[in-house]
Amino acid sequence: MANKLMPEDFLRCVSAHTQQPCELTGHIINETAITIAADDLHDIVAALMEELNLTHLSAITAQQREDHPDEIQVMYHFWQGGGYTLIVWLPAAEPVLTSLMDIIIGADFYEREVAEMYGITITNREETPPLLLPDDWDEGPPMRRKEKSV
Amino acid sequence: MKEKITIPIGPQHPLLKEPISLRIDASGEEVLGGTLRLGYVHRGIEKLAESRTYTQNIPLIERICGICSHVHTTTFCYAVEALLGIEIPPRAQYIRALLCELERIHSHLLWLGVLAKHVGLETVFMHSWHDRELVLDIMEELSGGRVSHGINQIGGVRFDVDAEHHPMMADKMQKLHERITQFMQIFEREPSIKARTHGVAPLSADLIRQYGLAGPVARASGVDVDMRRDDPLPPYDRLDISVITHPDGDAWSRTYVRIYEIYESLLLCEKILQAIPEGNISVRARRKVPAGEVVVRSEAPRGEVVYYLRSNGTEYPARLKIRTPTLPALAIMPMQLAQIHVADIPVVLAGVDLCIACADR
Amino acid sequence: MKGRTRLRQTINSIYRWAQKNSLWVIHYNSGGCNGCDIEILDLLTPRYDVERLGILAEGSPRHADVLLCTGPVTRQSKEGLLQIYSQMPSPKWVVAVGSCSITGGVFQGSPTVLGGIDKVVPVDLYVPGCATRPEAIIAAFVQLQERIAHGK
Numbered sequence: 001m002a003n004k005l006m007p008e009d010f011l012r013c014v015s016a017h018t019q020q021p022c023e024l025t026g027h028i029i030n031e032t033a034i035t036i037a038a039d040d041l042h043d044i045v046a047a048l049m050e051e052l053n054l055t056h057l058s059a060i061t062a063q064q065r066e067d068h069p070d071e072i073q074v075m076y077h078f079w080q081g082g083g084y085t086l087i088v089w090l091p092a093a094e095p096v097l098t099s100l101m102d103i104i105i106g107a108d109f110y111e112r113e114v115a116e117m118y119g120i121t122i123t124n125r126e127e128t129p130p131l132l133l134p135d136d137w138d139e140g141p142p143m144r145r146k147e148k149s150v
Numbered sequence: 151m152k153e154k155i156t157i158p159i160g161p162q163h164p165l166l167k168e169p170i171s172l173r174i175d176a177s178g179e180e181v182l183g184g185t186l187r188l189g190y191v192h193r194g195i196e197k198l199a200e201s202r203t204y205t206q207n208i209p210l211i212e213r214i215c216g217i218c219s220h221v222h223t224t225t226f227c228y229a230v231e232a233l234l235g236i237e238i239p240p241r242a243q244y245i246r247a248l249l250c251e252l253e254r255i256h257s258h259l260l261w262l263g264v265l266a267k268h269v270g271l272e273t274v275f276m277h278s279w280h281d282r283e284l285v286l287d288i289m290e291e292l293s294g295g296r297v298s299h300g301i302n303q304i305g306g307v308r309f310d311v312d313a314e315h316h317p318m319m320a321d322k323m324q325k326l327h328e329r330i331t332q333f334m335q336i337f338e339r340e341p342s343i344k345a346r347t348h349g350v351a352p353l354s355a356d357l358i359r360q361y362g363l364a365g366p367v368a369r370a371s372g373v374d375v376d377m378r379r380d381d382p383l384p385p386y387d388r389l390d391i392s393v394i395t396h397p398d399g400d401a402w403s404r405t406y407v408r409i410y411e412i413y414e415s416l417l418l419c420e421k422i423l424q425a426i427p428e429g430n431i432s433v434r435a436r437r438k439v440p441a442g443e444v445v446v447r448s449e450a451p452r453g454e455v456v457y458y459l460r461s462n463g464t465e466y467p468a469r470l471k472i473r474t475p476t477l478p479a480l481a482i483m484p485m486q487l488a489q490i491h492v493a494d495i496p497v498v499l500a501g502v503d504l505c506i507a508c509a510d511r
Numbered sequence: 512m513k514g515r516t517r518l519r520q521t522i523n524s525i526y527r528w529a530q531k532n533s534l535w536v537i538h539y540n541s542g543g544c545n546g547c548d549i550e551i552l553d554l555l556t557p558r559y560d561v562e563r564l565g566i567l568a569e570g571s572p573r574h575a576d577v578l579l580c581t582g583p584v585t586r587q588s589k590e591g592l593l594q595i596y597s598q599m600p601s602p603k604w605v606v607a608v609g610s611c612s613i614t615g616g617v618f619q620g621s622p623t624v625l626g627g628i629d630k631v632v633p634v635d636l637y638v639p640g641c642a643t644r645p646e647a648i649i650a651a652f653v654q655l656q657e658r659i660a661h662g663k
Contacts, residue, residue: 058456162572167545190591296644507543
């Protein structure tokens with residue numbers, strides 16, 4: 001059984017690889033979460049993998065919250081004895097994420113799903129083909145909030 | 151230089167129970183690799199969940215997959231209960247766990263039959279599915295349904311395990327014990343099974359970790375992770391669970407791990423029935439769930455299931471995200487296909503134990 | 512003249528008897544949760560043993576008389592369903608198994624789901640249930656056999 005990661009080590013590793021101030025938030029039950037900048041994502045994940053052996057990426061969740069309608073929140077859920085989440089915020093008008101495929105191959109399917117459901121552009125990978133939506137889908141990203149027409 | 155051909159499998163194929171499109175590239179008898187196309191079973195469940203109340207969502211989530219229906223609703227109910235800040239009575243926790251283990255047994259017996267059929271042992275397929283009926287009978291006695299049970303509700307469970315159920319369950323579980331011991335002997339001694347599975351499509355522990363797999367496939371490569379022991383939902387934190395691993399990572403290891411897991415789940419069912427306390431089976435739960443976010447993990451028959459739920463103070467979920475274990479298993483499949491012969495394709499497909507309905511949602 | 516009509520009637524009834532007692536089935540899942548599909552596979556196993564009615568599960572649509580279809584027909588699987596139906600030789604029958612194959616079931620309202628098999632191919636028998644019990648599917652086959660015996 002892998003050693004359980006301690007929240008202090010998680011915070012220390014993340015803070016060491018970003019200029020932004022970081023703090024642990026417990027607003028997600030069962031998870032220790034830190035909000036980071038989207039540009040730091042790749043470096044932070046690489047550091048977490050190398051220094052703390054945090055390699056198990058469980059899921060990538062994206063959502064467009066009604067209390068933040070101009071942003072898309074993307075959460076990377078990791079696990080090592082307990083849940084650890086990295087949160088990034090992207091502008092809803094032009095959401096761009098850096099792919100983690102070069103360090104975690106398993107991020108492939110999750111990134112493709114998030115890209116097609118929310119219309120997020122993913123850089124640092126060859127192509128991002130749709131995963132689940134049908135071939136003849138032409139109604140735009142289905143999980144986005146529909147703007148109410150006046 | 152042999153010519154390269156593409157073998158299309160699916161969306162309808164005798165090998166597959168569910169629609170998925172595989173394009174397998176082969177040169178002669180050697181498989182070079184493959185590509186997948188998912189989405190044939192995509193019903194947009196995450197989107198549908200936002201327009202149904204929490205209680206209305208339980209039947210929807212039960213029908214993400216017919217084989218692992220109970221573990222999905224269990225995880226969802228624990229998520230909602232965490233946001234409500236309620237704890238369900240211990241008796242309800244044990245009943246939920248009992249059905250989770252029964253579901254694991256029936257799922258692995260289903261897999262065992264499918265593997266046997268693909269390896270050429272049609273009789274073992276018939277026998278194992280016949281024995282699976284014993285488990286379905288128990289589930290039907292407890293809940294009224296063979297495949298979808300509807301036993302979970304927010305705040306507990308809807309049906310109780312009465313005293314009159316115990317002798318029926320004990321009798322059927324005794325029969326299952328004997329049958330599974332027989333299957334274990336068949337699979338360990340039968341030379342044709344070993345010949346078809348030993349050394350086929352090995353997966354290293356490193357590769358498993360890179361893809362984020364957890365479940366029988368990971369345990370078959372020596373990765374010692376089981377959500378029932380390592381991130382337990384109640385009452386697994388009070389039960390003694392032995393996790394079965396195997397170091398080799400080939401198709402035989404995956405067979406070994408699943409067969410022994412059936413046996414282990416039977417023992418767990420007996421422990422649950424001995425330890426189940428008296429008491430109520432549910433508590434009242436408010437319809438409007440206070441705003442909050444939660445992540446719940448559980449161990450489905452195929453691996454780790456992760457639910458992220460956000461509520462905004464209304465009766466409707468604001469966001470429900472479901473990650474099922476078959477998704478990384480499908481991601482890793484082209485790696486397995488690149489090492490085998492064409493005749494081994496059924497063994498690899500069976501070893502992965504696909505549940506496309508779970509993956510596509 | 513009368514003898515010829517009687518002969519034709521006898522041949523027709525023998526033909527229908529042979530047809531109803533040897534229905535070969537192809538099973539297609541058009542995007543369902545798999546619950547009805549495992550109950551359909553259960554029909555082949557010793558407890559329900561549908562082979563005693565002459566029913567055999569076939570892999571190729573060209574050999575099949577009956578298309579046993581489950582699932583609410585997702586947009587992606589519509590093409591496959593049409594292809595299988597068009598490959599089956601006449602006379603053919605379609606049996607829709609499960610609530611979602613009749614109306615879309617719990618998945619009604621989803622934009623990726625068409626909501627029933629009869630939106631794509633003509634259906635002869637509807638078998639409700641979620642998941643449909645194997646006994647119900649056997650009852651459907653018996654009804655289909657009676658229909659065939661009376662000339663559809």
